[in-house]
Amino acid sequence: MPTTSCDRQHDVYDASCPCRQVLDLLANKWSALALGALEDGPRRFGALRDRLDGVSPKVLTATLRKLEDQGLIDRTVFPSVPLHVEYSLTPLGADACAPLAALRQWVVANIDRFPDQAAVARAS
Amino acid sequence: MPTTSCDRQHDVYDASCPCRQVLDLLANKWSALALGALEDGPRRFGALRDRLDGVSPKVLTATLRKLEDQGLIDRTVFPSVPLHVEYSLTPLGADACAPLAALRQWVVANIDRFPDQAAVARAS
DNA sequence: CACCGTAGTACCTTTCGGAAACTAATAAGC
DNA sequence: GCTTATTAGTTTCCGAAAGGTACTACGGTG
Known part of the structure; x- marks a missing residue:
């Protein structure tokens, strides 16, 4: 466990x-x-799980747990049958979406400037 | 190697x-x-290596190689003595900095809204 | 020739991540 | 009453990747 004590400014x-x-x-x-x-x-x-194409349930669970621990999302269990669990953004999570959306959109907008991914993979 | 062929829109x-x-x-x-x-x-x-506090030379090398392969940075070797290698942004890399800077800055600006990191670590 | 600085690599351990199978709780169907 | 279906995961296994520490290569300097 790393120390998490930075004094001064962040x-x-x-x-x-x-x-x-x-x-x-x-x-x-x-x-x-x-x-x-x-x-x-x-x-x-x-x-x-459907939206995040390619994610395994294990990794999705781990990701959601971490986001929940950090207060970015809420996890609500509806004890209906079958069980029903809903994830939603907290205010903090909603605010974090802005820079992340910008990053995702930048990637899509600029993808044509990147080299062909298959060629990059071969070069390794 | 995953397939990297998405037709339609990105x-x-x-x-x-x-x-x-x-x-x-x-x-x-x-x-x-x-x-x-x-x-x-x-x-x-x-x-x-000094600026990225905590990075090991191996991981830094791997990171820089990947960024170079994707055309985000240039690696220039100056055959002086001792050897001297300079990394610099390509135009593409410079453009990518904007959303990444926004993300870094958002984290710093909002860090006080996050739970205490030591408490989060203990809860696991 | 031992030593220095720079930029890495080699070796090894640990952790991550993916696929597939399995669990729990309950209800509907036969 | 037994089987099947649904949802939300967990477990297990295993290979891939990340990460840390120590070492190497190179050429000059004292």
């Missing part, structure tokens, strides 16, 4: 600053996609 | 879209920090 470049942990959480493919998937309203586990 | 939510690989590269702690560290001019390997 700085993501300081390994011991809590900012670093938060950046590590948000600067992550699945976190960025999951938060984006919740932007227009709560969604259930299965809906998120 | 979408980061599609696992087979090249967007997904690019998002995976950019939505990464070390990539976000490394590109930010190059924002105000070229830097050498050692300078980056």
Whole structure:
């Protein structure tokens, strides 16, 4: 467990600053996609699994748990039958969506400027 | 190797879209920090290692190679003595800095709204 | 020739991540 | 009453990737 005690002002470049942990959480493919998937309203586990094409249930669970622990999303259980669990953004999570959406949109808008991904993979 | 052939329009939510690989590269702690560290001019390997507090040389090398492969940074070797290697942003990399800087800055600006990191770690 | 600085690599351990199977709770159908 | 279906995961297994520490390569300097 790393120490998380940065005095002075906050700085993501300081390994011991809590900012670093938060950046590590948000600067992550699945976190960025999951938060984006919740932007227009709560969604259930299965809906998120479908939307986040390619994610395994194990990783999705882990991602959602981390986001919940950090106060970015809420997890609400409806004890109906069958069981029903809804994930939704907290105010903090909703605010975090802005920079993440910007990143996702930048990627889509600029994808044609990147080299062919198959060629990059071969070169390794 | 995943297939990287998404026809139709581009979408980061599609696992087979090249967007997904690019998002995976950019939505990464070390990539976000490394590109930010190059924002105000070229830097050498050692300078980056110092700036990216906590990064090991191996991980830094891997991160820089991936960014280079994707055309986000340039690697210039100066055959001076001792050897001198300079990393700098390409135009594409410079453009990518904007959303990444926004994300880093959002984290710093909102860090006080997050739960205490030590408490989160204990709860696991 | 030992030593320095720079930019990495080699080796090894640990963790992550993916696929598939399995669980729990309950209800509907036969 | 037994089987099947649904939802939301968990468990297990295993290969891939991340990560840390120590070492190497290179050429000059003292």
